Amino acid sequence: MSDTPDFSDELIAERRSGSPGNLPKDMPPWMARTITWIDTFSLWVGRTVCWLVVPLFMVMVIEIVARYAFVAPTMWAYDMSRFLAGALFMLGAGYALSKGVHIRADFIYRNWPARAQGTVDAVLYVVFYFPGLLVFLFMATDFAYLSWFRGERGMDTAWMPYMGPIKTALPAGIILLLIQGISELLKSYYAATRGRWP
Numbered sequence: 001m002s003d004t005p006d007f008s009d010e011l012i013a014e015r016r017s018g019s020p021g022n023l024p025k026d027m028p029p030w031m032a033r034t035i036t037w038i039d040t041f042s043l044w045v046g047r048t049v050c051w052l053v054v055p056l057f058m059v060m061v062i063e064i065v066a067r068y069a070f071v072a073p074t075m076w077a078y079d080m081s082r083f084l085a086g087a088l089f090m091l092g093a094g095y096a097l098s099k100g101v102h103i104r105a106d107f108i109y110r111n112w113p114a115r116a117q118g119t120v121d122a123v124l125y126v127v128f129y130f131p132g133l134l135v136f137l138f139m140a141t142d143f144a145y146l147s148w149f150r151g152e153r154g155m156d157t158a159w160m161p162y163m164g165p166i167k168t169a170l171p172a173g174i175i176l177l178l179i180q181g182i183s184e185l186l187k188s189y190y191a192a193t194r195g196r197w198p
Helices: 029-069 077-091 093-098 114-150 164-194
Strands: none
Touching: 029 077, 029 093, 029 164, 077 093, 077 164, 093 164, 114 164
16 A cells, blocks of 8 residues: 555545646637636636745744744734735635635535536536625625725734735635636536536
C-alpha cells in the first residue's frame, strides 16, 4: 500500500483539473465562450487571491516571534489574521466552485446518469443557489455600506481596526460566486440536454 494519498479519488471531491476552454465541439459557441471566459476569470481571481496566504503567514510569524521571543505580543496580529483569512475564504469561493472542490454530500447523486445529474444541478442552481446568493448579496452590501458609512471599528481588541474593508469582502465574494454560478448552470444545462458533462 502506497503512503501517497490518491487525490484522484472521486470521494474526495470532483477536482476539475482541466484548463478553461477545453470544451466539447458540439457545445453552442456562445455557451462555450461564456463558460471559457468565466472559468478563466475565476482562475485568475483564484491565482491572485491565493497570494493573501503570504501576508497571513507573515502576520502569524511576526506575532509568534514577538510573543514568545520578546514577550511583547502585538496589538494588531489577531485582527489582521482574521481579516486576511476571511478575505481569502470569501474571495476564493468562486474559484473553488469552478474547480469542484466545494463540499458535497453526493453519495447517491454520483451514481446517477449525467443527464439526471445535470437536471438536478440546473434546477438547484435556479431555485436555490441564485435566489439565495442574491438575498445574501443584498444583505452583505448593506452590511458593508453601513460599516463604511458609520466608520465602524472592531471591538475585539484594543487596536480597534476599521471594519469596512473586510466587510466589503463579503459582497465581493458573493459577486464572484454569482459569476461562477452562471458557468456552472450552463455546464449543468449541457449535461442535462446532452447526457454528458463538458
